[in-house]
Amino acid sequence: MEGLASFRAVPSFTSRPRSSILGTALNPRRGNSLSFSSSSSSIVRAQQMESKDDEPEPEKIELKIKEWENSMYHNEVAASQGIRIRRRPPTGPPLHYVGPFEFRLQNEGNTPRNILEEIIWHKDTQVAQLKERQPLYSLKKALDNAPPVRDFIGALRAANSRTGLPGLIAEVKKASPSRGVLRENFDPVEIAQAYEKGGAACLSVLADEKFFQGSYDNMLAIRDAGVKCPLLCKEFIIEAWQIYYARSKGADAILLIAAVLPDLDIKYMTKICKMLGMATLVEVHDEREMDRVLGIEEVEFIGINNRNLETFEVDIGNTKKLLEGKRGEEIRKRDIIVVGESGLFTPDDIAYVQEAGVKAVLVGESIVKQSDPEKGVAGLFGKDISLQSV
Numbered sequence: 001m002e003g004l005a006s007f008r009a010v011p012s013f014t015s016r017p018r019s020s021i022l023g024t025a026l027n028p029r030r031g032n033s034l035s036f037s038s039s040s041s042s043i044v045r046a047q048q049m050e051s052k053d054d055e056p057e058p059e060k061i062e063l064k065i066k067e068w069e070n071s072m073y074h075n076e077v078a079a080s081q082g083i084r085i086r087r088r089p090p091t092g093p094p095l096h097y098v099g100p101f102e103f104r105l106q107n108e109g110n111t112p113r114n115i116l117e118e119i120i121w122h123k124d125t126q127v128a129q130l131k132e133r134q135p136l137y138s139l140k141k142a143l144d145n146a147p148p149v150r151d152f153i154g155a156l157r158a159a160n161s162r163t164g165l166p167g168l169i170a171e172v173k174k175a176s177p178s179r180g181v182l183r184e185n186f187d188p189v190e191i192a193q194a195y196e197k198g199g200a201a202c203l204s205v206l207a208d209e210k211f212f213q214g215s216y217d218n219m220l221a222i223r224d225a226g227v228k229c230p231l232l233c234k235e236f237i238i239e240a241w242q243i244y245y246a247r248s249k250g251a252d253a254i255l256l257i258a259a260v261l262p263d264l265d266i267k268y269m270t271k272i273c274k275m276l277g278m279a280t281l282v283e284v285h286d287e288r289e290m291d292r293v294l295g296i297e298e299v300e301f302i303g304i305n306n307r308n309l310e311t312f313e314v315d316i317g318n319t320k321k322l323l324e325g326k327r328g329e330e331i332r333k334r335d336i337i338v339v340g341e342s343g344l345f346t347p348d349d350i351a352y353v354q355e356a357g358v359k360a361v362l363v364g365e366s367i368v369k370q371s372d373p374e375k376g377v378a379g380l381f382g383k384d385i386s387l388q389s390v
């Protein structure tokens with residue numbers, strides 16, 4: 001099993017473990033607990049906690065360290081890359097007495113610092129439950145029956161060539177934490193069909209139920225209805241398992257958020273998407289994230305989110321800012337497709353981000369809340385961009 005390390009437990013008779021106790025694992029045969037201290041290598045030294053008088057014989061103990069070690073390693077690496085989002089609540093209560101409950105600091109212990117962190121902590125629990133129900137080996141079998149993958153980036157390039165405007169990724173989104181319910185009478189298939197008729201090149205389908213009232217199954221329903229637009233699974237990816245799961249539900253592209261994932265995760269997950277024939281949209285919000293992502297050679301498809309996912313502030317000037325100077329030159333040299341995301345409502349907004357250098361736009365609110373989303377698409381671009389029009 002991944003992350004399992006086996007070693008010979010070398011009984012130690014020190015009265016207490018070295019350094020801080022970072023985790024414990026039960027020794028299945030003896031019911032006692034082991035402590036292990038921090039170590040830079042993936043094999044940690046373990047020490048018997050048994051009291052001196054027991055004569056523990058050396059024994060081969062398998063110690064599952066994946067969660068503990070990855071959690072420690074992940075947080076350190078993430079912090080070194082400027083990632084503020086923690087993958088899961090810090091374990092246990094605050095490490096020191098913080099006074100009566102009513103005087104506790106808001107950010108003490110297990111309180112998420114912002115909505116993005118709250119969503120990621122929810123994902124951590126949700127993905128663990130989904131994996132229990134459908135382990136990776138069974139998911140890989142489900143992939144044999146998945147609908148064929150389609151060329152997401154190719155569809156955007158074709159639309160851009162056809163209309164001379166940025167290719168539209170139209171978002172099937174019922175609600176969001178920042179805007180609440182956008183559309184009460186929400187039929188994902190009807191909305192997808194209207195977007196396609198209006199000229200959308202691709203669709204973005206929210207999968208998260210708790211915060212966006214979305215569903216993975218909406219992707220299958222949209223495909224079963226005969227919609228040809230390739231689908232982006234709009235989800236908060238924290239583990240590779242989710243990529244396989246999205247593919248099994250008909251996704252053609254995956255979103256990876258740089259504010260959440262360290263570089264190595266982005267690199268690794270991009271390779272998995274490529275192996276599955278899927279596109280990987282890597283999303284950035286600021287210069288540091290853009291520079292990190294440009295440093296990953298596998299990246300060919302970048303989204304600039306004009307919305308700060310921690311504060312919900314929206315500024316379409318963000319797209320222009322991140323495409324200026326050396327960054328823009330690097331992107332053009334590598335022919336990286338850039339998507340302008342969020343806060344786009346009018347033809348002037350589209351013209352502004354197109355002038356900045358995007359070849360595609362990701363739009364949700366301004367068209368999903370229209371009574372006729374097909375007309376909403378024409379209103380967004382200021383002209384009919386449907387296949388019948390040009």
Ligand SMILES: O=P(O)(O)OC[C@@H](O)[C@@H](O)c1c[nH]c2ccccc12
Binds near residue numbers: 173309341
């Ligand atoms: O509804 P808007 O402002 O048009 O934004 C759409 C899309 O960009 C937005 O939903 C989005 C882009 N990246 C995200 C990451 C998580 C959640 C949501 C998003």
